[in-house]
Amino acid sequence: MRARSFLPLALLAALFPARAQSVYEADVRFATEAIEKNCGELIASKAIEWRAVSAEIESEAKGVESPEQHLVLLTKLLARLRDGHAEVRPLDKGKDIRWPDDGKGERTGPGMFLCRSGNKILVKNAWSAAAQVGIEPGTELVSVDGAPAAEWLAARIAARADLVSFSTAQHAFYDACHRGLAEPAGTRLELELKDAKGKKKKRTLTYTKANPVPWGPSVFPPALAGDEDVRYGKTAKGFGYVHLRRAPEDLPERMDAALAALEGVPGLILDFRANGGGGFDHEAFMGRFVPSGKSLAFARSYASAGPHPYGGRIVAIVDAGALSAGETASGMFKEDGRAYLIGESATAGMSSQKTTIELPSGLFALYVSTGSNMQRANGGRGLEGLGVSPHELVEYQAKDLAEGVDTLIRRAEELLAKFPKSAVPYDPADFGSR
Numbered sequence: 001m002r003a004r005s006f007l008p009l010a011l012l013a014a015l016f017p018a019r020a021q022s023v024y025e026a027d028v029r030f031a032t033e034a035i036e037k038n039c040g041e042l043i044a045s046k047a048i049e050w051r052a053v054s055a056e057i058e059s060e061a062k063g064v065e066s067p068e069q070h071l072v073l074l075t076k077l078l079a080r081l082r083d084g085h086a087e088v089r090p091l092d093k094g095k096d097i098r099w100p101d102d103g104k105g106e107r108t109g110p111g112m113f114l115c116r117s118g119n120k121i122l123v124k125n126a127w128s129a130a131a132q133v134g135i136e137p138g139t140e141l142v143s144v145d146g147a148p149a150a151e152w153l154a155a156r157i158a159a160r161a162d163l164v165s166f167s168t169a170q171h172a173f174y175d176a177c178h179r180g181l182a183e184p185a186g187t188r189l190e191l192e193l194k195d196a197k198g199k200k201k202k203r204t205l206t207y208t209k210a211n212p213v214p215w216g217p218s219v220f221p222p223a224l225a226g227d228e229d230v231r232y233g234k235t236a237k238g239f240g241y242v243h244l245r246r247a248p249e250d251l252p253e254r255m256d257a258a259l260a261a262l263e264g265v266p267g268l269i270l271d272f273r274a275n276g277g278g279g280f281d282h283e284a285f286m287g288r289f290v291p292s293g294k295s296l297a298f299a300r301s302y303a304s305a306g307p308h309p310y311g312g313r314i315v316a317i318v319d320a321g322a323l324s325a326g327e328t329a330s331g332m333f334k335e336d337g338r339a340y341l342i343g344e345s346a347t348a349g350m351s352s353q354k355t356t357i358e359l360p361s362g363l364f365a366l367y368v369s370t371g372s373n374m375q376r377a378n379g380g381r382g383l384e385g386l387g388v389s390p391h392e393l394v395e396y397q398a399k400d401l402a403e404g405v406d407t408l409i410r411r412a413e414e415l416l417a418k419f420p421k422s423a424v425p426y427d428p429a430d431f432g433s434r
Contacts, residue, residue: 011391024070027359028061031077031366034357038370039081042352045372052197053080067097067363074364075163082385083322083369084167084350085410089231103257106434107182108214110189110205113345114141114153114177117395119151123193124218125394126178128210133195133203137218138402141194142200156180167385168349183207214321215244216273217259219406226263232258237413239264240310247278247325250287252306259288266434267416269409270316270339275326286332289314291431298337298425299376310331311433313419314339315412318388320346323357328374331388335377336350337425338414341390342408349387391423 006347021029025201032054035120038041064070078086090097111128112135114121115406123130126269144152157176166172172313187207194200221241224233232242240262248254262268273310277391286296287305295312296302318341352369359365372382378389392411400407421427428434 003423007275009046020063022061023361024064024073025061027070027078027361027363028058029061030075030360031357032058032073034367035077035081035366038355038357039083039368040371042083042384043081045381049086053077056080067094068320070363071097071099072163074359074366075385078366078368079161079163079165081165082167083165083352084171084348085352085354086165086366086368089356089365090365091358091362091365093361099365104184106184107186108207109182109214109299110187110207110279111210112181113214114143114181115218115396116177117119119150120398121153122398122401124401127316129205129208130407133205134201135191135203135205136195136402137404138196138400140194140398141191141193141388153177168346168387170320170345170387171348171350174214174345178321179212182212185209196398206381213273214300216245216275217271217317217409218401218404219404219409223224223410226254226258228344230254230258232261234262235267235269235409235413239413239416240272241270241409242268243271243273244326244329245273245421246276247280247329249278249280251278251329252288253279255285255288256306256308259306259310262310265306265312267313267315267413267419268310269412269416270314270330270333271356271409272322272326272330273317273319273343273408274321275323275329276321277324277326279325280329282328282332283330286338291433294431296336296338296426300324300336300337311431312428315415315418316341316349317412318390320342320345321388322388323349323350326358327351327383328390331374331377331383334388334391335365337373339426340392340424341388342392342394342411342415343390344393344395344408345385346387349383349385350413352382361420391420397415 074088090270113124114125115124123139126135141149142211189205191203221235224231229246286302289313292295317328334341342377351373353371357366372384375382378386394411396407
């Protein structure tokens with residue numbers, strides 16, 4: 001038997017030189033390593049298999065041939081980080097690089113939002129194209145294009161999560177029921193629905209033009225004052241109501257006008273649903289809910305602030321549309337003992353410290369979360385990847401939606417009338433309020 005002969009490794013390397021790594025591959029390799037270094041704590045807390053993610057994206061990078069494809073792949077990488085704040089940001093060299101055009105045109109909404117109630121998917125709101133074909137709030141969505149509604153939504157979540165980074169499952173589901181319903185104008189959906197009496201009906205919905213951005217409650221109390229960021233007024237039962245759509249820098253001062261108008265109400269509802277975040281002075285904001293001359297010190301200390309501080313009972317409302325600063329604002333009321341918190345789910349769970357990682361190519365930078373905000377929440381784990389969990393989960397009810405009643409506002413009124421004192425350390429009587 002003849003002995004085999006082998007070429008020396010050096011000769012093999014000379015005959016078959018390694019393929020040169022592209023600038024895109026170099027960027028991706030740098031990105032996966034830098035993300036692991038900077039975001040390791042969150043990667044571990046979210047149980048992300050980062051080695052598997054790195055191997056997947058680095059393999060795909062070998063086929064990238066253009067800056068546009070590079071942008072898409074980097075976006076896919078960040079989606080796997082499950083960080084709602086994560087985004088690819090252009091640097092000077094990459095400022096003219098655009099997302100590839102799929103030729104389908106601008107996305108629009110179907111004129112409806114959805115929600116989950118038990119094991120049913122309900123129509124939460126209906127207007128525009130949806131209302132025109134007879135779709136009404138409170139109707140159960142049974143199927144879409146022949147697929148059970150829950151399965152259809154799950155498939156949309158999976159497809160969207162390939163490119164969009166969601167911090168939590170509730171964040172992804174909420175998105176699917178609102179922004180995630182957007183499609184190009186002209187898209188047709190074959191829907192099977194069931195009314196409150198169990199009668200089924202079929203409708204063909206054709207997208208025309210409707211804003212897919214959620215606005216908060218299913219139904220607002222009537223005659224609210226203020227603006228889109230801060231709306232206020234009274235409910236039918238005389239309780240104060242404030243919807244906080246965003247958390248602008250001057251939020252504490254915005255509250256002064258609302259609290260002046262609501263002075264003397266027997267209870268206050270603070271509605272944070274669909275709050276898109278922002279930035280504000282937390283101590284000054286919470287101080288608006290501490291009676292004059294007093295301080296609140298159950299978890300953190302807050303001194304009274306503002307000309308019209310409110311010292312009565314508060315019920316706050318959240319959903320998974322409450323993001324970032326909207327989560328810390330609402331979370332303070334629960335964690336620091338000032339209010340009873342209800343919601344159809346926990347908040348989005350995207351509240352964090354961030355950093356920016358510039359890539360070697362000079363085309364893009366990655367904006368990513370490195371740690372969780374409000375560490376005192378969730379037993380010391382903070383909010384990122386978890387969210388603010390309500391004291392009480394309250395789902396929308398089909399009957400309420402059909403009658404134009406917001407289930408959570410109705411429940412908040414019930415709680416203010418018979419307040420769950422055992423769940424909230426703050427007692428107005430201890431602070432000279434009623």
